[in-house]
């Protein structure tokens with residue numbers, strides 16, 4: 001049994017605790033922590049977990065074999081570095097950090113420790129739909145992918161969500177999954193701001209149109225609209241030389257009523273990728289128990305943050321910003 005400590009008992013922390021406790025196998029949450037300690041007690045007490053009010057004490061608890069970090073992005077580095085220091089595996093929710101510089105510090109610390117310890121929560125790589133699309137592209141039947149049109153539509157966000165977060169908290173999913181999907185690397189990024197919705201606030205530009213150009217010339221266009229009101233709607237269309245692939249959304253009943261044919265759209269990000277989260281965490285438990293680390297790595301987290309930094313820079317100017325990921329360290333070559 002993998003004894004897991006969860007740092008950060010907010011929305012997704014609670015989700016992961018629930019799936020490990022009630023759905024998955026091979027793992028047990030034995031400790032939880034949150035700076036808001038009452039929140040940690042609320043989820044930790046019913047499952048008999050030790051409750052901490054800080055990350056260091058949880059990481060250093062000898063009864064904790066591995067850590068899940070589900071604090072906000074700005075706090076990830078602290079916990080991940082503590083885990084590397086003591087040599088414990090850590091599953092860190094996306095983004096690895098909020099800047100490429102901080103992610104590089106983690107990459108360097110992991111390499112110095114000489115052991116693969118970090119997995120980043122890019123769960124879309126575990127989604128059946130994205131996996132099917134990847135297989136279709138790799139079959140060669142569609143020819144080369146030329147451009148991608150993607151939407152990351154979210155019903156609403158709070159006032160603590162600002163313009164850069166549209167990139168490093170939200171578009172970070174597309175940043176990671178799209179280059180993985182097409183087997184390419186980004187070379188530049190650009191953002192254009194269309195007319196803004198009245199539902200946004202002064203610190204948030206919404207919507208934003210993001211353009212990512214790959215080395216092959218392929219361009220991915222990502223629409224991020226986080227106050228779209230109508231639902232949580234993730235779409236991806238890949239236009240190839242020999243055909244067009246649309247990412248399948250999970251099947252929902254459609255219905256005819258009052259003179260209309262309706263396809264309902266969900267509102268909740270927790271449900272859209274629920275199977276992907278289950279698979280992701282189950283595979284992490286399985287591989288961690290075997291002393292392996294097979295999922296998205298700290299290097300993948302760094303590449304995503306480097307790309308995010310370029311997009312954030314373009315938010316100010318609208319200009320095309322180059323991206324140079326450099327050479328993949330030997331340590332991360334598969």
Ligand SMILES: NC(=O)C1=CN([C@@H]2O[C@H](COP(=O)(O)OP(=O)(O)OC[C@H]3O[C@@H](n4cnc5c(N)ncnc54)[C@H](O)[C@@H]3O)[C@@H](O)[C@H]2O)C=CC1
Nearest residue numbers: 008009010011012013034035036070071072073075093094
């Ligand atoms: N893979 C995915 O689809 C999703 C990933 N996330 C990621 O998970 C992380 C958490 O997001 P949410 O659960 O939505 O946030 P949240 O705000 O609901 O929860 C964060 C929790 O961390 C606590 N916290 C803050 N600083 C802390 C610290 N230094 N040490 C311990 N606890 C601390 C807060 O009190 C709060 O309980 C973020 O990085 C977010 O981007 C969130 C939702 C979906």
Ligand SMILES: O=C1[C@@H](O)[C@H](O)[C@@H](O)[C@H](O)[C@H]1O
Nearest residue numbers: 094152154169170173226269
């Ligand atoms: O990661 C997530 C949230 O943090 C983010 O705020 C949402 O927009 C994402 O779609 C969800 O998956």
